[in-house]
Each structure stands twice: as C-alpha cells, then as structure tokens.
Amino acid sequence: MLSSISRLAFASTLALTAALLPTAGVAQQAPLSAQESDPRVMGWMQGFPPPADKIITQPDSVYFSFPRLRWSVCHLREFLPTEEISRGTGAPVPLPYLSPSAFADERATIDALTFTPIGGSAPMTWEQSLYANYTDGILVLHKGKVVYERYFGCLDEGGKHAAMSMTKSVTGLLAQILVAEGKLDETRRVRDIIPEIGNSAFASATIRQVMDMTTGVKYSENYSDPNADIWLYSKAASPLPKPEDYTGPDGYWEYLQQVAPEGRHGDAFHYKTINSDMLGWIISRVTGKSVTELASERLWQRMGAEQDAYQTVDGKGVPFAGGGISAGLRDLGRLGLLMLNKGEINGERLFPAAVSERIAKGGDPAKFSGFPTIPGGSYTSQWWVFHNKHGAYAARGVHGQTIYVDPTAEMVLVRFASFPTAQNGRIDPTSLPAYQALAEYLMAKD
Template sequence: MRKWVEPVIPLLLLLAACNAHAQAGPVFSATGYAADAYGAQENYPLPVPGKARTQKEFVGYYTHFANVRPVDKIAKGTGPTSPLKRADSELPLSYPYDSHIRTIGSYLDRNPVTALLIARDDTILYEHYRYGRKDNDPFMSQSMAKTIVGMLVGIAVFEGAIRSIDDHADAYVPELANTAYGETPIRDLLHMSSGVAYHEDGMPGDDRDKLGRDLLNPKGVGAIAGVKRFNVREREPGTHFNYASAETEVLGLVLSHAVHMSVAQYASERIWQKMGMESNASWGKDPTGQDITYCCVSATLRDWTRLGLMMAHDGMWNGQQVVPRQWLLDATTVSSPTSFLAPGHAKTYMGYGYQVWILPGDRRVFALAGMDGQRIIVDPRSKLVLVQTAVWTNDQDPGMLEVLALWNALVEQYG
C-alpha cells in the first residue's frame, strides 16, 4: 500500500504564489450575480439572429459583438504597448450604501458586472473579471463610444479638417442640406442641444430604438437616411439639453466626411496607435458601411482604462498629446453653474460637455456612460479612473447608482 507523503513546496515558490495573489489582479471568476439567469449553464450564448436579445444572451453579446454584427477594425499600432504598472496589493475599499457598509467584493456579488478595473495614474489597483470573461475579451461600450467621437472631432478641429464647431453640419455632409440636423451647428450637436425633436429614455419604442433599427438591422436604411427622419426643430439650438443618440450619429457623418476616412480608421490612427493600446478594437457599422457612432466600440478592459487615464492626463499619454489639451478641458467643463448644461440643469444629477457627462462638485470629474451599466469615471486631480462593464437589462434599475457610491468613497479615501 502506497504511503501518502505531503508535498514539500520550496519557500521561494510559496512566497511567489503569495505575492502573485496579493497583487492587483487580474482576477477571474467563472460566475457572477445571477449567473444562471445570464446563461452560465449554456456557456453564455450569443443572440439568435432575427430575434430579440434575451437576458441569457447579454454576456455573450457584449463580449462577442463582432460575431453578431458587422464591425470595422480599430487597429492598434506596431510599436510597444504602453505599460500599466500593478500595485503591490489589491485595493481594499468599503463604502456606505443602502444602510449597509459594502465592499468591492460584495458589489460584484450583488450586481451584474462583467469586469471592473480601478487605476490611479499609471497603476492598476483592482482588476476583476466575472461570468467567465477574460482580460483579452473585447467589451462593447454602448454610448461610451460617444465620448470617443467627441474627442475625434476635437482632433479634426486641431488638424484643420473641421474648420470651426460653429459651422453647420451640412457644410461637411451635403446630403443633410435643408434638414434640421444639417442646419445645426457642430457645437450644439456636441452639447446635444440641437433643438430637434427626439425622445430617448431607454425604453422600447423610443426614438433611439427606431434609429437602432435603421442602423443595426441588416435591412436598415443607414445613418444618413436614419437621421433625416428627425426633421422637426422644437427649440433654438444651444438653449436646451436633450440627450439624443442621433446627434452623435450626425457628428460621425461630419467627421468621416471631413477627414475622408472611416471613423474607425481615424480612431486607429489618431488614438489607438498613438496611445500604444495592447489590442485591436472595433466599431460597429451600419448596412451602408458607415460606423455607428452613437455606440458600439468594443475594446479590452485595460485599453478602456488607458483611454480614461489619457483623459485624466488632459489628453496626454505615451509621451504624446493625443487629444488637444484645451479641447479636453473645454469638453469636460461647464462654463457656468447656471448653464443649461450644468449638473442639476442638464439632468437632475449630471451635467454635459462635448459628448461626455460631468459630475457635480467643486472638482472636475466626468464620466463616459453606456446603457446596461457601461461606465468610465475620471478624476483628473487624483488621476483616479474606474472602468466598469456590465449587463444590466434595464437602465431604470436603481442598482446602477451604486457605482457612484463606490466611486465617491474611492475618491474620498484614495483621491
């Protein structure tokens, strides 16, 4: 009979294992909040073509968007990847929420978050993946893509391809001549203050839903015909904020016409390659070949983090000024606390800049936000960045607000 002998682990290997566990990730989990409801037993399946997406298909859809929809490649550069350091130990954080003291771990256990990364300056403090997602998976952004469009417009202005943001859209897109959106200044499209009648609340049947059918359906009419459907102006431009995905779609048309290339190619050359991103990204495109600029950029979590850190550094990354500094400052600052774009005026809590949300408070803090819980929150003063990808199935879910409580505690304790 063979005698069992306890294996002897060399001390150095044991210490190395302990140190690896103590570092700030990446940490992977095969499960997540309500994993079976999100398709764990079926290995997180993809949507069935021609049918509405079910809850079990959300996880697969958000990380395999390119297998579901046609996309344009956002190519990374051929040079070295810009490095991100790792903290020696994982970030401990607790925060008050819903009459309880919560932790990051309990946040992930109680919410449908697919991945969460917190970084400061150039150092990762926390990096976790759930529902079997990996760090090389691309996470689709929904409306976080809008902020990329806003930055690309700023680059095009700096380069002279767009002469002025006071120009009307039809100066660059003649197909929009004699339409409400065509006669809107680019500045007001950036601020989502065109005054064009458009209703978007994230519920089935709203105008974003109609625009989505024009752009995401293989038989859809595409961006130009899609935005032309909204052709009634209710207010003077530049007087009232109204969140409207169609306005970003018009900006994408202006951009592609002005720079004479696809928005994805422009993003590749002006952002992805300059920043030394570690992975290729992609941008969804409509049936006419136009990139769908109101949404649909897919990128890895660490590359989303690099994007947020570049913004935290006022457009500087990898030794280069990627986005003009003054543009980024203007994009993320409200001119006056009484402006219709200020927090408490644009929305009850948030304000709005150039395709980016502005948080209330004395310090400049802003956020990229997409439906179903996609978030990047940036504090330039402390260089703290939080990146979250998620699969909430309802934008009215009160649990989506908890990340702000987590964020506020993060800035208070580490900012």
C-alpha cells in the same frame, strides 16, 4: 417580444443603446443575481454544440435580453458585421502595475471599503457593489498605475466588451481633438459642412450643439410605441438588404437627412443618440476618414493598446458612432489615462491639453435636467460632467459601462457591466458614491 423579431432582426443593437434614462419607479420582479446569471453558471454556448436551450442566436430581442445579454456583451461581433479599430502591428505598451504583493493588499483593502448608496441608509462594501452592478470587468488606475483589476462573467483580460454609449465619448473626443486643432469650427452649422443634410432639423444646428446634444431634433425612444423613431432608426441601420417594399432611409446617414425639428437648438440638453451619428458623419466629412480609421490613427495605434477594438456598421459600412464599439478593459483604461493626463501617455502627446480641459470644464448645467443621480451635471462633447468637488467626468453606456475620470484624485476607473436593465439611473446609486469613496481613500494614502 416575438412580434418585433422581424423588425429587430439584425438591427445594430441600436434599440439597446437606449437613452440613459432616469431611475423609473416601475416595480419589477427581482431578476437573477449577478452570481446566478453569470454566463458560466447559466451554461450559455458551452459544448459542441451546446444544448438547444443554451444556444444564443439572433435576433437581438433574444441575444440582448437579460440574462443572455450577460454573454452577448462579450460577443457582439459574432452577431453583427463590424469594422476594426486597429491597434496597428507594433508591440503594446504594458500598463504599469503595483507590485504583486502591494496589488493583493490594495485589492483586499478596496474590496472592504464602504459607502452609502444614493437614497440608501445601510452601508455597502465596494465588493458588494461589484455584484450589485453585475460588473464584468473593473480597472482602477491611480497616478498612472493599476491598483485594482478584476474580471467577472464573460470577460477576461484578453476579451472585449460592448462599450455601448461610451462609443459616443470616443466620437466626441475625436471631434474635440479636431476642434482644438482648428480642423473643425464648432460655430459652423451642420449644413455648411454637409450640404446634403437638406431640410433635416440638423441643418441649422451648430457643431457645438450637436457635440453637446442641445439640438432641437425629434427622436423618440419610447419602445412601447410602434411608430417611435427608434424603430425607424433600427430599420435604417440594419446591415441587411432592405425588404423590397421598404421605402424608408437606408443607413444612419440617410436617416439623419429626414429628422424633424422639436424645440429650439441650444435651449436644452436632450440625450438623443442621433446627435452622435450626426457628429460621426461630420468628423468623416472633415477628415476624409471613417470614425474607426480615425480612432485607430489618433488613439488605438498611439496609446500602446494591447487589443484591437471594433465597431458595428450599418448596411453601407458606416460605423455606429452612437454605440457600436467593443474594446478591451485595459485599452479603455489607456483612454481614461489620456483624458486625465491631458493628451499624454507613455511620454508621448496625442492631442492638445485643451481637449481634456474643455471636456472637464463641462457644458451648461442650466440646460441639463432629468438625471436625478447627476444633480447639477452637464453633458459636453459627448461626455458626462458631474461638476462635483473632484471635477469628475465620465463616458457612460447603458447596462453600467463607464470610464470615470477623477482629476483631483488622479484616478481613472473603467467598468464594464451587464446590468439587467438599460437604465443607468438604477446603477448609479451603488456606483457613483463608491467611486467617490475610492477616490477619497486613494487621496488619503498620498
């Protein structure tokens, strides 16, 4: 890893928002367990100063590698320049909770729920799954009330956690809102909105193709290849001044201007982060606002949020629309409620019902493959759609982040986690069936 330090230094943890890769069959040494790797147990950054071997510093190959990442997911702003997503200066609107005694009863019941992991044979309890997934925080809302909430590791109710690629779903939601309001025509080509996209492969893609990641663009995230596009993107995205001999793109948007084609637009879903940053640029061009400003104005300032969120930026102040947000657990719960309740929260309408409906409907499953834990699924407007019997859909980010919306069970689940590897394909087997079991339990109570 040492040889990549200079290359990675102060990159926007971009490399680390890696694709949601399918489960790989690579044998690995068992990492420390969730309990063993708890940052409080590890002793990271405790003391003034902490012992030398307990200090977590740059570069990201250090601070964002397991087990250190279990501390860093709650502290990204301490490593990187960021922009605020402001909640404004008014009073938050507290989420409704079950009564304390009902809450305690419900927690005990939920913790004891059992399910069978994908590909497994032995049942697992809900509580076991929290540790299996290195959960840092989990919140469950049923019919608008918090029925379950727990914190672990680096997180507490006043803390913020990296949302990783759930950021894409915020970007996609903003875009879908603009589409529903008639401010963004999804049938237009990128070059019609951003003429300076030039000869980039993005130029001829439609907005909808960008939103659904069905563009034909070259972008490899093969970390073992020193010429992989991810490294160039990381260099472009670094907020540091470029080295004097650097001649590559400076910032997310210059990178997007030189993307080569690969395949045909519209043919298939390929999970490539650059689509999300392309969408962020489109949103900003159309609205005259940064994605942080827009997320603040349209969501955080109006949903009763109790914390500001923030988003990492490149060297020109452009927020990382593909992975840069950190936020409070409950505030992402509010975002999930907004999706479930089709744009309404606290008796106020924030966006047209068509927004949630369009996302819940999903994309074309025929164009979707490569994710064994999401058979028959699709990806649309930067959200993952399961096309299961409950019509569930989700925001997802590496290392186990999710906002899971189950319209049938009227359930919203938010989980922050710091799973040792970036592969959600390894996390889904003990997550998705657990969510389904919980949804069925909650429905059975009604």
